[in-house]
Amino acid sequence: MDSDAELLLGTYQQNQNTTICAWNYHTGNVEHVYKSGGTALPKTLCLIASDYLLTAEEDKPLLHIWPVNSQEQIKNIRFVLPDVVNSIDIDSYNNYIAAAIGLKLYVWHLNSGRLINILQKHYQPITCVKFSSDSSFILAGGQDGMLVGYKLENVVSYTNSYVSQKNVGECEPLYTKMDHSAQITHIHVGTFGRKSKFATTSNDCTCRIYMIQNGTLLLTLILNDPLSYVLMDATCWIIYIGTKKGSIQRVNLRNPPRSLEYHIDQAYKDEFSGHQRSVTCMDLNQTNLTLASGSEDGFIILWDVATKNILRKIERSGSITNLQFVLKHMNFTTQSLKTNIILQPLQKNVDTNMRNFVVYANPNQVVFDDEVDKLSEESVPSETLENAQTQINDLKIINKQLYDAFIKMAKKYNS
Template sequence: MDTDVELLLGSYQQNQNTSICAWNYNTGNVEHVYKSGGTALPKTLCVISSDYLLTAEQDKPLLHIWPVNSQEQVKNIRFVLPDVVSSIDIDSYNNYIAAGIGLKLYVWHLNSGRLINILQKHYQPITCVKFSSDSSYVLAGGQDGMLVAYKLENVVSYTNSYVSQKNVGECEALYTKMDHSAQITHIHIGTFGRKSKFATTSYDCTCRIYMLQNGTLLLNLILNEPLTYVLMDTTCWIIYIGTKKGSIQRVNLRNPPRSVEYYVDQKYQDIFSSHQKSITCMDLNQTNEVLASGSEDGFVILWDIATKNILRKIERSGAITNLKFVLKYLNFNTQSLKSNIILQPLQKNVDTNMRNFVVYASPNQVVFDDEVEKVSQESVPSETLENAQTQINDLKIINKQLYDAFIKMAKKYNS
């Protein structure tokens, strides 16, 4: 393991002062701490580009954001949510943030803080939210066992987003699954964009694997205990399933069963076993050689994938809530962070007046800017303004035709 390449980020309960630790996972030493954010909720630790860390605080409707090079939070901006969240994710291009709050899925534009849409399909509170690796889809699972998949383009589009407050949430789901009979505890999406597989776990003792693009069920793994967490390796051939009793079951999909339903044998020995309580979080390092697991027993365990040997145990004073391997960015040790990310307070209501705006791009980001320089109509002849408006309307029509043609070609050749 190269200690100069990656860090392991983690959070745990019963520590009000330090919210996130960054460990050198080879030595177990703490290299960075991030303070004063309270206890970080499970499934809320996110990395924004290589610049910021984000978590949601337990029992409070607050987000906390730290520059990666500072133990103190971003100053002069307060990130207040409509209510306490259950899960948060940020898309891979750092444009959008999705959060499960009660029965609703909230989607904000990260740079402007604008609330883009509020979606409600669940009958019981949302438990987990995930973007696909290419930011094409966003998935939400709930206590009702329902899985809802949306195309992100539909969620943020003008026709679906900028509507009156009473009509928010009208975006049609790409598909809805009611396969689980109990709460969905976690969702993991593969790394191949829209061609990926994704997996869900539930307290109904099943781990289900689907095709992301159309929701086709590929495999239903049935175990003999409630499942709490699921993780796939980079190739999406190996699945790690965390259980309520503290074991981690590894399943190799290169030896597929002959039927869609597969009962994992109780005597099946490909198990990582050391935790004494429920598995709460897991992650793999960049090379898929080291598995990090966290549990309610207060231990972070680092496993060697090839041998299943324990490389290191890190003990904390409370249940582990989040784990994430990150590259050891230069920003971790810089004195002055120069970020292209723009942060604004998150709005609580959908902005129905956002009808005229300019879109420009910073690196890999979309930025909405309402503060467009206004040209005095007195200094421009009315005939010139009319001609300009006519050209704009023509361009809109041409762009729409190009878009329709592209979609038609994409559907034809992808089928």
């Protein structure tokens, strides 16, 4: 891959003017900056399609969104949340945004800003939330050590779209795990959709690996220090575990131990040593040959995965809070950005009058019935509108039949 084909996005504390920096990590030069978003919270840096960057501000219930080609935020739209957020993730099709706010998990429809559901199963604040790579599942981990897995179809289904504020949490989770005895600090999900594994780390010094489809515990790795971050490579064969002492432990899952629990002691030497304080974030580049890690010591370190040598150090004025490798596509440099994503302010209450979704031929585009009606009435002649409405009604019937058939087949072959 071309050495200039990727950028490293990062955020750090004590940053008054610049919220996000985009580095050429081969040279260490800053190529783009995104301003006026305050200090970005950990686990809140997201790329929306190839169009926007999103972060949540520390100590304020605000989201900040920038077009990738501009250092200034989107104007005339305020993204206000019900409270300060702990973690944010966006599904791979850019249809939904999930936010951990206190004890509750909020799920919005991104293009319309509608609040789809509010889920509450935790007894202490949620610390991290993740979508699966195919957008089929949502995972949430909390300070209480509880891990909860939801099916996205249950969260956004017709029935649950009518959840009122007094009946939050009506959507039952697919599974609930209480394997950790202390706060879950991070969750990483593999890249194989419903067949993938995912890993969690905790202050109880354990890293646990599960199957995402049913929550089956596959392996528990026990270390000597509290753990802060976890990352798997693209094949889910290698796992990197960051500790609060500053070390990064690498474990090869192709030769798993025969027991369900495996103790990693001082004799285990596959370790990346370079940080002086807790590891706060990590990411692998597209080729999985370079590892980036950030720490509370204010350093970003680029590692050669094969040799564990330090390729480059980037020093910042405060703790590193987020790191992410992204492809350096043409949107970063274009003068006029043509976006494929429509953004609206996020609602604070569940819309009890919400109707069904309409899914067009483009499976990534999801809108609501009443939005279609509104746009049609403004710009389409009445006769054409009547014909279109008839076709929409027919398509609704066909979509419902296809959906029912799909669910029936899924239950039959996944039982």
